[in-house]
Amino acid sequence: MFTENPYLVVSLVLFLIGCIGVLTRRNLLVVLMAIELMLNAANLAFLSFTRSSPALAGAGEETMRRMFIDGNVVVFFVIAVAAAEAAVGLAIVVALFRKKETVNLDRFTALHQ
Amino acid sequence: MESVVFWLLSATALIAAVLTVTRKNPISAALSLVVCLVAIAGLFATLSAHFLFVIQLLVYAGAVMVLVLYVIMILNLRDREMRALGISKPRFLLAIAAAIPVVIVLVRIAGGSGGRPAVAPPDDLGALPALAEGLFTRYLVPFEVLSVLLLAAMVGAVVLAMRKF
Numbered sequence: 001m002f003t004e005n006p007y008l009v010v011s012l013v014l015f016l017i018g019c020i021g022v023l024t025r026r027n028l029l030v031v032l033m034a035i036e037l038m039l040n041a042a043n044l045a046f047l048s049f050t051r052s053s054p055a056l057a058g059a060g061e062e063t064m065r066r067m068f069i070d071g072n073v074v075v076f077f078v079i080a081v082a083a084a085e086a087a088v089g090l091a092i093v094v095a096l097f098r099k100k101e102t103v104n105l106d107r108f109t110a111l112h113q
Numbered sequence: 114m115e116s117v118v119f120w121l122l123s124a125t126a127l128i129a130a131v132l133t134v135t136r137k138n139p140i141s142a143a144l145s146l147v148v149c150l151v152a153i154a155g156l157f158a159t160l161s162a163h164f165l166f167v168i169q170l171l172v173y174a175g176a177v178m179v180l181v182l183y184v185i186m187i188l189n190l191r192d193r194e195m196r197a198l199g200i201s202k203p204r205f206l207l208a209i210a211a212a213i214p215v216v217i218v219l220v221r222i223a224g225g226s227g228g229r230p231a232v233a234p235p236d237d238l239g240a241l242p243a244l245a246e247g248l249f250t251r252y253l254v255p256f257e258v259l260s261v262l263l264l265a266a267m268v269g270a271v272v273l274a275m276r277k278f
Contacts, residue, residue, distance in 0.1 A: 007156065010123045012219060014130050014153075016212050021134030023208035024200050029139045029185055033146050036177070037130055040153050047160045061235050068161075068238055069247040075165055076248070079172055080259050084266035086177045090184045091273035097188050 007048030014041035028096070028103040032089050039082045043075045119159055126152035135200055139185045143178060150174040161239035 014037060021034030050071030056064060093103065100107055129149035136142040154169035237243075248256055 006119065006123075007160070010126065010156070012216070013127055014149075016216065017127070017130045017134055019215075020205070020208045020212060023211070024204040025134060026201065027139060029181070029188075030134065030136075030142050033139075033142055033181065034134055036146065036173075037133060037149065040150065040173070043165075044153060044156060047157060047162055047165065050162075051160055065235060065238065065243060066247075069244055072162055072165060072244055073248055073252050075162070076168065077255060077259060079165070079168055080263065083172055083177055084263055086180060087266050087270040088273065090180055091270035094184060094187065094274045095276060103188065103190065 005048050005052040007044055007052075011041045011045040011048065014038075014044065026105045028093050028105055028108075031105065032086070032093070035089075036082060036086065039078060043078055046071050046075050046078070115159065119156070122152045122155040122159070125149075126156065139190065140182065143181050143185060146181075147174050147178050150178065163239045164241055164244055 018034045018036075018038035018041060021037065022031050025031050025034065050068045053067075056067065059067070096108060097103060126149050129145045129152060132145035133142050133149060136145060150169065150173045154166050154174065157169055158166040
């Protein structure tokens with residue numbers, strides 16, 4: 001499938017880069033950016049499946065059109081939810097920075113104080 | 114021609130993504146992410162998703178990244194702190210070790226024989242009217258729920274950022 005759909009390889013590598021970023025970075029802002037990167041990798045995979053997927057083999061024009069629209073709508077929703085996530089996430093970063101004067105993830109250890 | 118564009122955009126996206134997670138300065142990371150998102154928007158266009166190409170540029174590379182840059186500049190991090198917050202070597206090795214099984218599993222799942230569509234895609238596949246019709250008929254309820262979610266997120270962000278601790 002990777003040879004027929006090279007977008008999947010790009011999507012996989014982008015997702016892994018984002019994943020490694022989330023796991024290794026201690027800067028809260030960069031971790032948020034890495035999460036955005038992973039969401040985009042998933043979007044790319046979604047869209048590539050609208051053009052090349054086992055479900056499309058032998059499908060007629062109508063099915064193809066319908067699957068294309070479904071994939072597009074899902075990606076549209078993901079983008080909108082990611083925008084909401086970014087807004088709330090950044091507001092939390094600002095609130096945390098006001099309290100602790102740092103964006104170092106290792107410093108945010110307390111649940112309550 | 115199409116594959117040249119694809120590889121160019123992919124290479125740009127991947128290099129910019131690596132820069133995003135490795136830069137110490139969050140501003141350079143954010144600007145690399147903008148480049149990466151624009152390249153991904155280009156990949157969307159090569160998949161004939163013209164609407165999402167524009168949305169990706171407007172919402173992601175535009176609105177979200179401006180918000181991120183704005184917050185970075187508001188926080189006004191000191192140099193000393195940024196240097197301390199680079200990538201940590203032991204964690205990097207652990208993350209690579211954790212990523213290897215994930216790659217193996219994903220490659221095994223997706224590496225099977227898939228199929229390209231047997232017929233060529235219709236010429237007007239990326240046409241906006243069809244997409245709009247899907248969005249406002251079959252997906253009308255999720256669409257309306259989404260607008261409520263965005264409103265809730267907006268109010269939540271304002272309340273969180275204004276609150277005094």
